[in-house]
Amino acid sequence: MLAITPDQVLALAPDAASAKSGRGLATARSWSEIGRDAEHAWGLAQGSGKSPYQVRAHLSGAGYSCSCPSRKLPCKHVLGLLFLAADGALPNSPRPPHVEEWVLARAARAEKKQEREARAASDVVVDEAGRERRRKTRDSRVAKGVELLEQLLGDAMRRGLRDPEYADPRVWRESAKRMVDAQAPGLAARVERIGASLARGGSDGAVLREIGALHLILRSHASVDDSDEALRASVDRAIGRVVPTQEVLEAEGVDDTWFVAGRRTVERDRVLTNVVHVVGRTTRRWFHLLSSGPVSAPPVDALPFGRNVEARLHPYPGALPARALAPGHVDVGASPPPVPEDFSDVLARHARDRAVEPWGSETAFVAELHPVVAQGARALADRLGAALPWSVGEARRVRTTAVCGGRPTLACGTFDGEVVQLLAIDDGGDWIDVSEDVA
Amino acid sequence: MSSDEWRVTALLGTSRSTGSPACPHPGLESVWSALGADGPARAVLDACALSLVASSAGALPLEADDPVAAAPVEERPRVGARRADALRRMIAGEHAECLVEWLDACIAANEVVTSRDLPVLLDLGRRDASKRTRIVHVMGTRGAWLASHESSWPWAIESTELDDDVWVHGSEPERAAYLARAQDTDPERAAALVTEEWSTASADFREAMLAVVVRAPHPCLEGVLESKALSDRRASTRRLAVAALVRIPGSGLTTRAFERARRILVRGTGSVASLVLELPHDRELGQGVDGLDPKPPKGCGARAHVARQLLARVPIASWCAHFGVDAAELFRANSDPEWRDVVTAGFADSMRLLPQPDCAVDFLRGVLLAQEWHVGLLGTRESWTVGWMEELPHETVDALVEALFERETDVDLLVAVLLATGRTLDGANAARCSSVVLSWFLADRVRANADAAYLALCIAPTEIRSVLARIASLDRLSSAAEAFARTLEFRTTYLEPSQER
Numbered sequence: 029m030l031a032i033t034p035d036q037v038l039a040l041a042p043d044a045a046s047a048k049s050g051r052g053l054a055t056a057r058s059w060s061e062i063g064r065d066a067e068h069a070w071g072l073a074q075g076s077g078k079s080p081y082q083v084r085a086h087l088s089g090a091g092y093s094c095s096c097p098s099r100k101l102p103c104k105h106v107l108g109l110l111f112l113a114a115d116g117a118l119p120n121s122p123r124p125p126h127v128e129e130w131v132l133a134r135a136a137r138a139e140k141k142q143e144r145e146a147r148a149a150s151d152v153v154v155d156e157a158g159r160e161r162r163r164k165t166r167d168s169r170v171a172k173g174v175e176l177l178e179q180l181l182g183d184a185m186r187r188g189l190r191d192p193e194y195a196d197p198r199v200w201r202e203s204a205k206r207m208v209d210a211q212a213p214g215l216a217a218r219v220e221r222i223g224a225s226l227a228r229g230g231s232d233g234a235v236l237r238e239i240g241a242l243h244l245i246l247r248s249h250a251s252v253d254d255s256d257e258a259l260r261a262s263v264d265r266a267i268g269r270v271v272p273t274q275e276v277l278e279a280e281g282v283d284d285t286w287f288v289a290g291r292r293t294v295e296r297d298r299v300l301t302n303v304v305h306v307v308g309r310t311t312r313r314w315f316h317l318l319s320s321g322p323v324s325a326p327p328v329d330a331l332p333f334g335r336n337v338e339a340r341l342h343p344y345p346g347a348l349p350a351r352a353l354a355p356g357h358v359d360v361g362a363s364p365p366p367v368p369e370d371f372s373d374v375l376a377r378h379a380r381d382r383a384v385e386p387w388g389s390e391t392a393f394v395a396e397l398h399p400v401v402a403q404g405a406r407a408l409a410d411r412l413g414a415a416l417p418w419s420v421g422e423a424r425r426v427r428t429t430a431v432c433g434g435r436p437t438l439a440c441g442t443f444d445g446e447v448v449q450l451l452a453i454d455d456g457g458d459w460i461d462v463s464e465d466v467a
Numbered sequence: 468m469s470s471d472e473w474r475v476t477a478l479l480g481t482s483r484s485t486g487s488p489a490c491p492h493p494g495l496e497s498v499w500s501a502l503g504a505d506g507p508a509r510a511v512l513d514a515c516a517l518s519l520v521a522s523s524a525g526a527l528p529l530e531a532d533d534p535v536a537a538a539p540v541e542e543r544p545r546v547g548a549r550r551a552d553a554l555r556r557m558i559a560g561e562h563a564e565c566l567v568e569w570l571d572a573c574i575a576a577n578e579v580v581t582s583r584d585l586p587v588l589l590d591l592g593r594r595d596a597s598k599r600t601r602i603v604h605v606m607g608t609r610g611a612w613l614a615s616h617e618s619s620w621p622w623a624i625e626s627t628e629l630d631d632d633v634w635v636h637g638s639e640p641e642r643a644a645y646l647a648r649a650q651d652t653d654p655e656r657a658a659a660l661v662t663e664e665w666s667t668a669s670a671d672f673r674e675a676m677l678a679v680v681v682r683a684p685h686p687c688l689e690g691v692l693e694s695k696a697l698s699d700r701r702a703s704t705r706r707l708a709v710a711a712l713v714r715i716p717g718s719g720l721t722t723r724a725f726e727r728a729r730r731i732l733v734r735g736t737g738s739v740a741s742l743v744l745e746l747p748h749d750r751e752l753g754q755g756v757d758g759l760d761p762k763p764p765k766g767c768g769a770r771a772h773v774a775r776q777l778l779a780r781v782p783i784a785s786w787c788a789h790f791g792v793d794a795a796e797l798f799r800a801n802s803d804p805e806w807r808d809v810v811t812a813g814f815a816d817s818m819r820l821l822p823q824p825d826c827a828v829d830f831l832r833g834v835l836l837a838q839e840w841h842v843g844l845l846g847t848r849e850s851w852t853v854g855w856m857e858e859l860p861h862e863t864v865d866a867l868v869e870a871l872f873e874r875e876t877d878v879d880l881l882v883a884v885l886l887a888t889g890r891t892l893d894g895a896n897a898a899r900c901s902s903v904v905l906s907w908f909l910a911d912r913v914r915a916n917a918d919a920a921y922l923a924l925c926i927a928p929t930e931i932r933s934v935l936a937r938i939a940s941l942d943r944l945s946s947a948a949e950a951f952a953r954t955l956e957f958r959t960t961y962l963e964p965s966q967e968r
Contacts (some may be wrong), residue, residue, distance in 0.1 A: 032618025034552060048561060055956045057939055185508040188480025236477060240519035243512040371528050382524035386516075399533035407529060414528035423586070430585040430613050433538035453584045455544060 030067050030087035030359060036332065037110040040089045042100050042324055044321045050107025056117065058108065063121035069113045070127040073105040083109045084130045089328045093130055101325045110375035145274070166211050170267060173210025177203065177219070178246055181239060189235060197227040199234035214268030217296075218242050219289040239448035241387040248387075261345035262385050271344055276353050281340035284308035286315075286357075287365050289394055290333045290451030298322060302329050305392040305440065305451065306341070309366050314392050315341050334452070334459035336360045348385040362459065365438055368395045371414040378443055384437060391443050397450075399429045408448050411436040419447040424462055473514035481507035491518040536610035546578045546605075553961040556581065558587050562957045564889060564920055566591075569961050570601035572734055579607030589613070589620040598679075599623070614640060621648070621675055621760040629745065634660065643675045650679055658685040665691050670701050676709035689718055697758045709758040713780050713820045720757055724780035729789060731774055732810065735803070740796065744806035746770040747777075771809045778813025783826045794826040798833025827863045864888050872899060882922070889924040899929035901934050908938075910950045916950035923954035928962045931955050 041047035053073065056062070060080065067087055071079035075096055077458075083105045087093035092106040094151060110116055123131065180203050184194045200223035208214035218238055225234045237244035245266045248255070252263050265271070266430040286306040301320045307313070318359045321327035331337055331354060336340075339357035343349030369377075378391040399418070400409040406425060407415040420428070431437060431453050451463045473488035481487075490499035491514045494819040504514050511858050546554070550573065554694035573580070580588055585606060592602040599622050606614075606623060614623035621643030633645045650657040661676045669717065680688060688711065697720075698808055712720035728748070735741035763772035786797055801810045805859060817823075818830065862891045864884065871881040881903060885892075904922050913919050926934055938944065938952045 051556065051561065052616065052953055055953070057935070057952065057956065181507045181512055185477060185511045186480055186482050188476075189479050190478045232474070232478060236474065236515050237519050239477075239512065240515035240517075243516045244520070244529060247516070354704065375526055375528065378526070379524040382520055386520045386524075398535075400535065401533065402529040404532065407531065409531050415531045416526070416528060426586045426613075426617060427583055428615065430609065431582045433609050433612060434535045435537045437760050441887060443526075445519075445526055455581060458581075460583060 031332075031361075032087050032089060032114050033332075033334070034111060036089060036329070037114055040102055040110070040328065041107055042102070042326065046100050046102075046104050046107060050111055053108025054111035054117075055116065055349055056112075059112070061124060062109070062112065062118050062428045063124070064113060065120065065123060068123065068127060068131060069109050069118055070124065071112070071118075073108065075105070080257055081105055082126050082326070084127050085109055085113075086134075087113060088332070092132055092243050141459055150423050166269075169210045171211050173212045173215065174246055174249055174267075176206060177215060177242065178211070179365070181243060182245075184239075184445060189232070195226060197223040199223075200226065211243060212267045214266050215242065215245065215443040216268065218245075244387045256347075258345070258347040262347040263416035265344065265346055266387055273353065276342050276344055277355060279342055279345065280309070281342045282313060282315075282352075283340050284311045284313070285336050285338050285360060286331065286341065287394075288329075288333050289365055290392060290442070290463065291329055291333045291461060292335070292449075292451055293326075295323070300326050302327050304329050304331050304333065305442070306331060306337075307366055307394060312366065314350070315343060316350060316392070317341075317352055317354055330354060331357060332359060333461060335362055346385070348381055348388060348390070364454075365394045365440070365459070368411075368438060369393050370395060370412055371410045372412075374443055376443065378463050382445070389444050392440065392451075393443065394438065394440050397434050397439045398432040398434060399425060399443070401407060408439075408441070408450070409436075416443060417447045419449055421464060424450070424464060428453060428462060431460075473511055473518075476507075477511050477515065481511060481953055489516050490514075492521055495521055500646075535616070535702040539608045541579060541607050541609055543577055545581055545605055546573055546576075548727075550578070550961045551581050551584065553957065554584055554588070558584070558591070562920065562954055565954065565961075567598065567601065567957060568891065568924065568958065570598065570605055572961050573605045574601060578605065580605050580610070582609050585610050585613055589623055590624065593619055594623070618671070622678075633744065637883045639669070639672050639675065641670070643679055646676060647679045650683070654680075654683060654685040655687055658687040661688060662691045665695050670699075670704070673699060674701060674704045675706055677711060681707050681711045681714070684715050684717050686718075689715055693719060702760070705758040709780070710956040712821050720831060721780055721782075723757060724777050725785055728774075728781050731736060732778065732786070734790060734800075738799045740792070741802050742790075742800045743803050744774060744810055746774055746806075771806075774806075775809050775813040775816065779816030779820055780812065781817060781822055783814065783817060783823050783830075793829075794795075795833065798830055801833070828867055831867060861890070864890050868892065868896065872896065878903060885925045886918055886921050889921045891927055892925055893927045893929070896928050901926055903928040905934060905937060908945070908951060909941075913947045913951070915946055919947040919951040920954040923951045923958070926955060927957070931959060931962070 033160050037050070038047055041050060054058075055245075059073055062069075064087070068084065069087055070082075070084045073083050073094075073096070074080050081094055081096040083092075083094045083096075085102075085106050087110075089102075089110065092102045092107045092110075094103050096103055096105055098104070109118075118205075127340070133422040137182045180199075184191075187194060189195060200219050204216045204223060207213070207219055218241060222235055222238050224230075225238070245263065248259070248263045249267065252260050255263070261271075286308055288304055288306050290305040292303050294303065299320055300323055301318055303316050303318055305314065317330035319327040319330045331339070337357040337359055339354045341352040341354055344351045344353075374391060374395065375391045377393075381388055381391055396411045397408040400407050400415055401413040402409070402417070406418045406420060408418045409415040418425075428439075428450060437448055440452040441448045441450045449463070451461070452459055453462050471491075472484075473491055476484050476488050484507070487510045490496050495517055498517060499513075502517075507770075549662070550569070553562075553569060555567075557569065588602055589606065589610065592599045597704065602866050603610075603623055611624055614620040615638075618639050621640035624640060624644045625647040633641045637645065646657055646660055649660060662681060664676065664910075665673065684692070692708045692712050692715075697705060697712075699705050699708065709720065712718045715721075722756055731745050731747055733743050733745060735743045742749070746768075749770070759773060759776055761769075765771050783794055783797065787794055790797065791801075792800065798814070801807055801814070804809075814830065818826065867884060868881065868890070871878075871884065881929070885900070904925060907913050907920075913922065935952060935955055938955075941948070944952065
């Protein structure tokens, strides 16, 4: 049976006002004919209109419908219904006709979509020549983009980053746009980050690190023909080649019970991307899954935070498979996270991963941690006393200190080679989200 | 070129340096030579890349500066999920008026707050001193531990063991807690500590010290308050200094304020006793002197603002003696329609700065009855009158409510008092209160949603279900009645833990 938590419902709300209104509607007095089954919830909400609104929702939050005229997605009625479900206030009952009709219509739409995708996939197979032509066009555009970027980095080093031309964020932002035109969005994002760092007066070190990563990718790209398939895939992904979902799903999957250990939301150009980090209880392998959506309709996490799910994860191709897709999952409930690591294990794993994919960034982990001060700066120490610098705002630092109480406490975080970011922590048996949204 | 100079070259440019950069780290020599950079610019880029990988993959753990003692184990149970969720909703701004009742429910159940909610709850206590005693009850050992390690909540650790060394070597929160202990046991010593410390204390600690002693300042403090605190750089510290000086009987500040105030609040010339406010001239404002706030709030003139502050510093008893009247006559005499509000606000501020419970009932009657400031005219709880009434002792409110129940003509005033104080009536008055409040909603007499929420607080827990049943049977609900019902429903989430799912 699917379960949804109040935090997950809050994350679905398009704005604070909707969340508040939804909360206000999470009372039986506002509803009639409420109910739920293993996957869906429903009810009739009395609104300002003559007849009540028909409200239906999938309990993952991934699909919903309401007959009210609101343009917000989801509307307050859907949120109210999901809050009631999260409170356990919905009785189990058979689906009424309007819900059955909606579920069938959704299933039919999903089937049609699958058919369309399958047809599109088979069309591509048929048009092998066209596919080859498109690949060549893209490769040629990418090659030009790479050449331009090599030129930019070389010139920047010759004239120096303090030169007025290269200290100007607009130069980098303009180049980022040209990388997008060259169908190299991965490179574009990194160049854009250099511009953003210069614009906000970031440290020289941050800019140099980004330039170093770009140079690594460009050098790897130059010798990609001599590399094995996995490394070629890694370089392609770093440059920004989009791997079709079908291709990922056709590759071999990894079966396990996955603990959804951490999550965070990243906003870029008014698009929200939710990142969830999962670790296999048996395989001990880490993957992350993404879901994206516009700010007006926030995405739902690919897997439910803090829960254990049985699923077959399909990793994206690459020398260091880190991102994965989960075509389906079964929620098997909440239970404590897997055995924690110590920082020495995390650092060793991070070093091994960098040897495989040196431009990669984060290593996710579960460890027992508590806040300390190390070399005069904020840090997190593990149960053996080893500490790593901690990037955190004041309010979250105090909150984490309160939760830990000076004792190593189970937590999930990521290490990027310099600092740790905390994503989740155990508060007396509740696995809570402590991530900071990243713009 | 040394191993670090590649960074300088990257910033200044290879065109301004001589030669190629050296290997960025001695441990990377073999990789560096294998790379065989083609030209200085390429060598700097290689150094960038190598340095990135080396620092990321070669990161080493640090050693913590000072070990932190762990918090004692909490013996009391934590609040359940429904109560914890209710707290988070209140902190987010929903039904904030219910917080005191929520705290009381936790205290009655001997429960402590979940650790993650402690910082926001303690912050709330920092902003609102009236809730501190309750917060200290529910924060548990984890809260005390947290307050002793953070600087923001010294009031939360006042009851823990502190020896004399703390004043010399302790953190600011511990020192403030030590001062609070001294204030309780030996106010004269507390005054001496503040006087000695003032000139070397940080701005935060100066304010923290005054926040401790303002409750019952010793006369010895008058010197430092007059000479230093009244002209402190921080406005909040100046306000605390004024409050402390008003509470020192016969202080110079009160005497000077009365001298000025009696020139502006005078007896009228008509046949009926009345007070007339003659606003001070611009040249007499003396803004910034004696801690007078020079900036009037929006909608208030500078002269009226100064007049209100001067009135606030004079005890009601001084006016009674000055005009030769009792408190009831004094409040009745404040009838000049032009400046009545300013004078009433000044009196209310005076009662807030220097609690004068003897005048409370007279003041209520003077304001609410004589001037017909009933619920409809009272506006909402945002009005200054309400702020004052909230601070009335519970016994005073209960006695007033009891008296008002006896007189049917005073029903409007009863609702006004309930609205203003948000007092939950229980025992024999519970059912009567429900009936009166419901009748107001049935007659559509409550318009503002905020007022409706406060009236919901007056309903006893034992009455909530029956009142909700009555409301559910209505065909149509006004917006205020809806807000009333929602507040009642919200109250059940923390008052009925047996419903925990």
